[in-house]
Amino acid sequence: MINKVMTADEAVAGVKDGMTIMVGGFLATGSPEVLMDALVRKGVKHLTVIANDGGLDAGQPAGEFGGKTARGVGKLLEHHMVDHIIASHLGVNPKLNEQFAEGTLRYTLVPQGTLAEKIRAAAYGLGGVLTPTGVGTPMETELDELGREKKVVEINGKKYLLEMPLHADYALIRPSVADKFGNYYCKKATKNFNYVMAGAADKTIIAPEKIVEIGEIDPDMFAVAGVLVDAIAEGEKPWQI
């Protein structure tokens, strides 16, 4: 019988140089830290990362409360593992602008709501999404993450941008609680991109803070179906400030 539960190193064993990964989290809250650590140990390079932002750098305050280590995508940036980041906000982690200036990292900005819908389109089989966000701004005229021009579609006199699905090789997600089949939910503000990313990649890996037995908790609690989950990594801890 299938057993999805494994170590973080086993879970990311298939991630190769040059792949595209999407990572849940918002300024690292809700990011799967054990999976980031495992990728750092593996030492993969030239990744394209899809995430809301670049996480946090070592010693960087999250509000008034400083973190001792880099967090979330910040760990990958610290080790120069990323060639291209597709995100909505890049102003917080200073490693981003350092690496843009060095020419080792390039970026594509996508408005936050559009980013979620592009990912959702990939997960749920849509050919793209029409959004009014970005009309009349650089989002209309700049090329998208794959160098394609944006199409403007007019419906009932209102302009929309056609935004294409955003798919990855791996989705790396941090549930608060998951059962051993992979059904999961995320507490409070850790949901962010951790729901839409499930199924938007060839492989979906979760790193739950708590793993429970199948049938142990009320199925109505789960937000995302375990059928989308390929691997469950052990060892994720509550964040310590």
Added chain:
Amino acid sequence: MADLKVRIAKRCAKEFKDGEFANLGIGLPTMVADYIPEDIMVTFHSENGFAGIDAMADESNLDVDIINSGGSYVTTVDRVKYFDTAESFGLVRGGHVRATVLGAMEVAENGDLANWIVPGKKVAGMGGAMDLCTGCPEVIIVMLHTNKGKPKILKKCSLPLTAEKCVSKIITEMGVMEVREDGIWVVELHPDYTKEDIQAATECELHFDPNMKAMEEE
């Protein structure tokens, strides 16, 4: 300067009605929540994932799973509803977040807004600003009237836009302005300034509403 920002925040707080759902940006816009009257209930959206943001957290009530869109730990009200990014911005684009309060680098007389990028400077990104300015029925700009004397309310924005024709109201230390089809109308003028003062601090031509009132401190 702090006093001027308090003046702006206090005035902006009067824009909300009981039961409304609204979004406040980081910085001066966040201060608006401190001046919402006790007898009305406004639910504030935190676009990273919930409706019902409250004050900043301290060591006594901090939960590492609750941050605001600036990454600071915050608390929530009892009626809080958490959601993921897709639902959060569905609420925004769907027009369910009635108003967003944001700062601006430039506002044009037709309501165009630029507040996310200065070409050639550090790359930051729009985060949720483009979605909020496009989706919210009302976009209220709170800011100091000029950037150290340089007008920010212009005939045309020079910076890349956040959204087209989205601004409905501008609240500064000098007054309250509405963006209408035919330009920007001053509806309240602070007693410290004359019509000539506010016009001199503004690049585009201002219109003065026949029913213009004094911008009240309280």
